[in-house]
Amino acid sequence: MAKEKDSNLFEYTEDSIKSLDWKEHIRLRPGMYIGKLGDGSAPDDGIYVLVKEVLDNCIDEYTMGHGKTVEITIEGKQVTIRDYGRGIPLGKVVDVVSKINTGAKYDSKAFQKSVGLNGVGTKAVNALSNYFKVTAVREGKEKTAEFERGELTKEHKETKTSEQNGTMVSFIPDDSVFRNFKFHYEYLESQIWNYCFLNAGLKIVFNGKTFVSKNGLLDLLQRKTNEDEIRYPIVHLKGDDIEVAITHNNDYGEDIYSFVNGQHTTQGGTHQQAFREAYVKTIREFFKKDYDASDIRTGIVAAVSVRVVEPVFESQTKTKLGSLNVDINGPTMKQFVNDFFAKELDNFLHKNSAVADSLKKRIEQSERERKEMAGIKKLANERAKKANLHNKKLRDCRVHFNDEPPAKSKEDYISRQQETTIFITEGDSASGSITKSRNVDTQAVFSLRGKPLNCFGLTKKVVYENEEFNLLQHALNIEEGMEGLRFNNIVIATDADVDGMHIRLLLMTFFLQFFPDLVKHEKVYVLETPLFRVRNKQETIYCYDEGEKQAAIKKLGGKPEITRFKGLGEISPDEFARFIGADMRKQLMRLEQGDHIQALLEYYMGKNTMDRQEFIINNLKVELDKAEEAA
Template identity: 80%
Template sequence: MAEPKNTNEYTEESIRSLDWREHIRLRPGMYIGKLGDGSAPDDGIYVLLKEVVDNCIDEHTMGYGRQVEINIEGKKVSVRDYGRGIPLGKVVDVVSKINTGAKYDSKAFQKSVGLNGVGTKAVNALSQYFKVTAFRDGKEKTAEFEKGVLVNEHKETKTTEENGTLVNFVPDETVFRNFHFIHEYLDNQLWNYCYLNAGLAIHLNGKKYISKNGLLDLLQRKTNPDELRYPIIHLKGNDIEVAISHNNDYGEDVFSFVNGQFTTQGGTHQQAFREAYVKVVRDFFKKDYDASDIRTSIVAAVSVRVQEPVFESQTKTKLGSLNVYENGPSMKNFVLEFLSKELDNYLHRNPTIADALKKRIEQSERERKELAGIKKLANERAKKANLHNKKLRDCRVHLNDEPPSKNKEEFVSSQNNSTIFITEGDSASGSITKSRNVDTQAVFSLRGKPLNAYGLTKKVVYENEEFNLLQHALNIEDGLEGLRYNNIVIATDADVDGMHIRLLMMTFFLQFFPDLVKRGHVYILETPLFRVRNKQETLYCYDEGEKQKAITKLGGKPEITRFKGLGEISPEEFGRFIGEDMRVQPVILEQGDHIQQLLEYYMGKNTMERQDFIINNLRVELDEVEATV
């Protein structure tokens, strides 16, 4: 009797070799992290820009070029530096051959950001149009690509342009669907470059970014002077710079950088700073303070320069290096030695600041002890509830999971997409739960309107069962290091009650866990207000303008449905709005925003200022009025 044929045969024909371009386009997450549409600060379009600018920064670090010019018009990006310029004979190779670049030559690039010759190749492969021009010693050379394929290699010509490199690219809309650049994210990205490269001038669409005082400027921009408990401590040494203060917020707010790269997920340098800071403070005051009391409410920035840094992914968001230099000190000892000398000296020279720091630590100690009793009871209740937590419908992959040894990059990509929807009511929760991606999307269901947390102490987080269960679901009680979801999406109806719930949830996060908002983890889900359809096509519209365009496109008299709440949208339809084309609005704190003033204005007592604002900005939507007449 013949053996049944195996339809899943693994033969020589099963083995394929992809060229560099095909591999990047097939597995973009391995090279740039998540894709996204630009609504998150770590979405792919910002990584593309970063990869190009990183090369400009490396030139500046090596002493070539003090200016970078960036122009973004719609979806077109242009970056011009004034470094040495790519050697003309290698212009095509540098942007289209993997493992080709100057970063392997330690003499040409010491302590650079780009290390493995992948960055601009990924930009090239993931752009529908990519053009690079090198200017070098009175000559220039240009090459043009489409989705990584060379379409035009120009001959060398004479030029009067200064040395440097010009890159133009348009991200591929088949990869980054419906993408758009958000100015606040670009603003932060470019300021970070300037803080870490004092004297470097970056121009974005004519706006100039420049920093004279490095991390001191960064912390001044990220904080409000009225909230700081003492003036910012700014310390600089060889290959390390630190800025430190304390405010009145809960949690820790530490910005860490390696070779000019913002390591959003920290790493060995950030952990070394946290441990060294605690030890130096304990030694200075000769008291065995609890580490959490020392670090609570800290706002700090730490930057190190490392030879041959090892990052845990191509996007370089977490440092894995154990040593600063080859055969040099460990990261832990390097940071500890620096702080033991410089911070200790500073505190001895500035007794007033030392006293203010001591008072802040002891205040945190008192608050922690006051919470201890209720915290223990609340955590015991939460552990029992977590066994049968009806509020949380969890997913399989979490941001804080340990990646497996196999398929690590794909797993990390899923971690970046890990999302929790916070919604109200059984019907809305049911629709999301049925249509979600169970691997990466979780749902937390609220019961009615949550408590207004403005002006309350953290005690309420433990006394209020709903807040306590949410805190445990997110795993943020002891800071963001254990955060289980990269994206926290508030999903409520687009009516008055839904808006109120949004405000109450944002108040909760800003009051007790402001780092979630500051680090770009909190979003508002956009769901369509209208469905416009005929027998051939169905269009979903998010505002009145889109509705009118849909009516024009379909012609005739299409059927128009207005969704009044999330519960009205069927699970089948809902799946379209929380998938690859999900629309979210990031909750962004703009420069200079004072959290407590914002909360007092919008969520405090009904002040005359707020009444005046409402009266002066009140408007009536005529189409809705006409619809009810």
């Protein structure tokens, strides 16, 4: 053993230390720069981060007063983004997109409160693209450079042009990194709307469709709420470097959209926490009553946007703000937001007594409901605490979404947090297959014993009275809201039969009724697993519908063996690993603009109506027609 140790010691030499250049490091550790990879089926997949990184530069130009229009075109897998700002200085076109630590963002006079402070964004896009082309136009001249996976392939000479000033970037994401990817336009449109809400007057044209907002965050909240479900008209307040919009509805939980320098901070940060605390403090002082903080914030729907000099984000994907100061030598974020609320919100409530009365009624309703639940909540939490020590329902993972990343390898840890997933399964056979094949680092499994309770029309007491719901709530860590969520992806994994569909509906009812924030913030998915396995001696193809099955039969020829999977438990753990790994297919559960949660629940989970029967019959007919066509 001693000799073996000695030989290992001598193998560790200067030659063992590798220095990667910028593009090699990005390609080796893409998650550090763009979060999770994915295939485009989730709104935070890497291909949308690539689009965002290029767009951020366009928005910074607009913020600095240069160019009022941005054009985005997507044809197949190629993205082209054109702004009408100042254009990259022609002599630096190659350097700006291919040399780390090169860019105008380091000169804080040019970009005082920009999004892309570290100059990595477009370099990451370049390194992670099969093809990348940048053209800069300045004062009648243009310069173009072309790259493949970060390698410069052609640097064009400067030429004269009649084009307007600005920058155009065109890229095709690398399909060896983003496998089988596809752009879902609804995710891009949601992203584009956020840019418009945060930059009133900016016009973004996406594939010929124009997006523009006149009223900023007021428009955003109108889009996120339904007029007949809010308790009072949206309160819209603006100040230097801060804008907020606030209302309440009848939902449980908090629904807060936070932004820094135009960047959607989906994981919050110091500004969101400052908002939550300042709002509670101002309300208590206005009503001169020490309301419980949870009563004040239950049912809140709000958006807050701040502009900060040199913000410090937790990662390159900029989803969580870590900086505390608004200005380099100015007030802390907490003090800044608190001062704004103490003046502006207090003034508004004094001038609008009807809004103040409606707000007070909402707070007192929450207070009554909380007190009614106090006894059973305490008992249920004690039971859950004991159960958590030996919770047979939960097979946990090592990394969690709400962990504090370690100082060492922080970026790598944050990228793994994006992958954290909990599979909610039915029965022992399905959970057994997933448990054996999962990635224990980032994937957890919660096993249901059968069909959960239909909680439509019930109060939140049922979350505590029902042991299974209570344990699920604790596994997710959402009792106190989204802040402590332990998993970035909540995936419902049930059989693709009538019972499995029923369980999906019951779980969706649970989330929409009591934790709608999870659906609104696009955290809940349904796992798609193959219905068929078609194989011969040379090749095996897994098919997710009848059409794919027919295509596989045609491809393999002859008479291949066809297996129909009736349930998740029939798929072996070895096979299952490929369906929950890099190529996992999952369908996002999302609310469309104008959807009413209570109306949706009434339609699907209420008394059996003729409308619903007609809906089921019509959709069943469509599926049968598709199957017949494929056959």
